[in-house]
Amino acid sequence: MTDTKSPLVLLPTDLEGELAETALRVFRAAQQRSCATTDTNTIGNLVQLMLDCVKSALLPDLRTHNAAQIARAGLPDELWCMIWGHLSMEDRVRVTHVCGAWRQLAVGTPRLWCSLDLFSSRHDVDCDCDRCSFLQDEDAICDRCDDYLLVGRSNIVLVTALLPRSQQLPLHLHVDAPHCNTDGDVLDELAVALLAHAHRLEVISIDSEDENTVLCLFNGLGPTLPALRVLDCKAACLPTLVQALPATLPCLQTVDLRDGWGHFEDEADVPSFPSVHTLHFRLIYQKDLDSYLNTFPSVQHLHVTLSSEAMRTTPAVPLSGRTNAGSISSVHVYDVSPGYEDAVLALFYDVRLPLLVLVYDPSSEDISKCPTPYSGLHIFVDLSRPTMLHCSAMDAKNAVLSAEGDGKRREIRIPSSVVGLLWQSLSTTHLSTVRIDASLFFDLFSGSVPPEFPALRLFEIALKASDDFIDVLREDIIRRIPSISAPSLDTLRILNLDSSSHARIDASHIALFANLLRGGRVLRTLSLRHVLVVGDSLELSAIADIVDFGAYGGISG
Known part of the structure; x- marks a missing residue:
């Protein structure tokens, strides 16, 4: 080699x-x-x-x-x-x-060679793209071998040479074939090399726009893949893929068909893979949902990426009422648009579901035009006794809101501009822990009537940069935020998320912020993590009986 x-x-x-x-x-x-x-x-x-x-x-x-x-x-x-x-x-x-x-x-360490990454951008002989059409001209024929010049490259020789180094350890195969007409000879050569090692394949990941890439590989791997645990295919037609797979996959646990499509016309003749517990697929039409649930009848964790076509009409049957949906304990729904929120909730929302996550599509044109409030926030309504709330910023425009209680968890990823509407859907009576990114503080608490937290024991504000705390305490913001009622508050924590440095915060600024929450009382603990206090530290003693720097903070000078 x-x-x-x-x-x-x-x-x-x-x-x-x-x-x-x-x-x-x-x-x-x-x-x-x-x-x-x-x-x-x-x-x-x-x-x-x-x-x-x-x-x-x-x-x-x-x-x-x-x-x-x-x-x-x-x-x-x-x-x-x-x-x-x-x-x-x-x-x-x-x-x-x-x-x-x-x-x-x-070379003598087999575990270093258990992950094989095949790359091929070589085109199929029947490809009619512009490059291949040019190379089929007489002037493009190679002078040495009288053959058409090869388009693209592949590391198939390297992959097949490295295969024996893993000895008998489990194999993880990653295939990256970005062209829509991949050279089938490369896949045939790979399948032949892997045939004697098929019993060791634990993970197969195929990133290709060409469905034939998936089919060629599985057709050449033989009748059984006894160790396969994870199957990840970017593009595949469900009925065609199932026909290419071995009839029995006893260890298959995770299937990711995030750009897959299709459904079985005859639902009575659908092959079944009961070992699969995690399933991710794109829902193009609502009728496809039953095909996936029947093919993988024991799914516990369902991840669904929506197409706009799938939600054009309100579903006649919700997820909870469909066959083979009784084992589902968590649902993640991606690419939600405000234009079809009600249809999404009608299909996936169930008060008995332990975990429901909605992820809005940030590129959706409906986001900026959406009337408020967001219907998706209603997933918090069934939390009658939520005990923990976590609000974090994904980036400058998007936020993650999650709440737990009643043995359930609800999470929504939504534009930061509407996070203040959360309190209209969430009961704050039993909240004992609230964790909030500093950049979201004003959006959540700037209303004329702030929420009340009668049971709140821990309030944590997280900083992603040293200036975050100063932004919270800008004079115009402070004047617009009324005092927050939290009579049971025990601990106030200021956390700098950048563990590689210390956020420098003036003691007077910490006192100003604490006054919004403590209502004139002295707290039990003021906890500072990765924070360097600047100024008169005696001001902190008026806030709490205990000032806890831990191992990650201190006083400047």
């Missing part, structure tokens, strides 16, 4: 200088000898060729130097292997070219 790329080498200073000096001499000579028509790319190619030649000539010396440097590092072999385990497959190969010690260790 050879690697066409330059090996990874650690150049000593004297060799670096020698290479640089030689490169400069060749570059100047090329400039003097080149005629006016010679372009910069030609000169650059000459320099690169020279560097490759010099580096190859010095390779034995470089490897000796690398081995000495590595020995001085003194790291145990287990640590090297842990580091290499985070590299891509190609980079793990380059590691074996650094020195003999690394090669022996890497």
Whole structure:
């Protein structure tokens, strides 16, 4: 096996200088000898060729130097292997070219080669794209072999060469074939190489727009995949995929068909895979839902990405009333649009469901035009005794609201501009813990009548940057936020989420913020994490009996 790329080498200073000096001499000579028509790319190619030649000539010396440097590092072999385990497959190969010690260790560690990443952008012989059409002209035929020039590239040779290194450990296969007409010969070669190892395949992930990529691979892998746990296909027609799969997949637990489509015309003849507990698919038409539930009748965790077509009409039968839906304990719904919120709730909302998550599509044009309030916030209505609320900002425009209680959890990812409507749908009577990102504080509490928290014990405000706290305390904001009623508040926590640094906050600013919550009382604990207090720290003693810096904060100076 050879690697066409330059090996990874650690150049000593004297060799670096020698290479640089030689490169400069060749570059100047090329400039003097080149005629006016010679372009910069030609000169650059000459320099690169020279560097490759010099580096190859010095390779034995470089490897000796690398081995000495590595020995001085003194790291145990287990640590090297842990580091290499985070590299891509190609980079793990380059590691074996650094020195003999690394090669022996890497090649002799089977777990480093259990993840195989096949890439192929080679086109099928029948492809009619513009590039392939051009290459079918007579002028594009190769002069040496009288054959059409190959479009794209593939690392199939490297993948098949690395396959034995994993010995008998479980295999994870990732196939990336981005072209819509992938060369079937590459997939056939991969299937032939994997046939003797099919019993070790635990994960198969296929990223391709070409459905034939999925079918070619499974048709060549043989009649059984006894260890397969995860199947991830970007694009596949459900009936066609099921026909290509082995009839029995005893260990299959997760199926991700996020861009899949199709349904069975005859629902009585649907194959069944009862071992699948997690399912993700795109719902294009409502009639597809029954096909997926019948094919995977024991699903517990359902992830559904919606198309606009699927929600054009209100469903006649909700999810809870459909066959094979009784085992579902969690539902995540993606790409929700305000235009069809009611239809989404009619299909997926069930007061008995332990976990329901709605994720709004941030690119939807309806978001900016949507009348308030959002219907999706109504998923919090069935939490009559919520005990914990968490409000965090995903980015500048989107937020995540989650609440727990009554043995259930509700979460919604929604534009930050409407988070203040939460209190209209959520009962705050039994909330004991509230955690809020500082950037959302004003949106949640700027109403004329703030929510009351009679049972609140812990209030936490999280900072993503040092300036977040100053933004909360801007004079115009403070004047518009009335005091928050929390008579049982026990602990106020200010948390800097950046654990690599300390947020510098003036003690007077902390006192000003605490006054909004404590109602003149002295709290039991003021907890500061990754916070550096600036100014008179005695002001903090008026806030709480205990000021807890833990191991992650302190007082400046």
